[in-house]
Amino acid sequence: MILVFKTNLNEDLENATREILSEFKEIDKIDFDFEDCDKILRIVTKHNIVSKIESLLMEKGIFCKEL
Secondary structure (H helix, E strand, O other): OEEEEEEOOOHHHHHHHHHHHOOOOOEEEEEEEOOOOOOEEEEEEOOOOHHHHHHHHHHOOOOEEEO
16 A cells, blocks of 8 residues: 655655654655655555554654645
8 A cells, every 4th residue: 555645854854764664564665755845755555554654753753644
């Protein structure tokens, strides 16, 4: 499944965000679209982990809301 999130991320936070999300073993791929006005974070995963991702990133001060 593909999860799509609106964020406040930028290129400077990409590596840190990848590291934060590395704890989720069910994630197959992480992709960013910083050109989009919503600063899109796209995640390919085996399970629906939307709430876990949103909670973890929000704890780290990163706005993250599923679209």
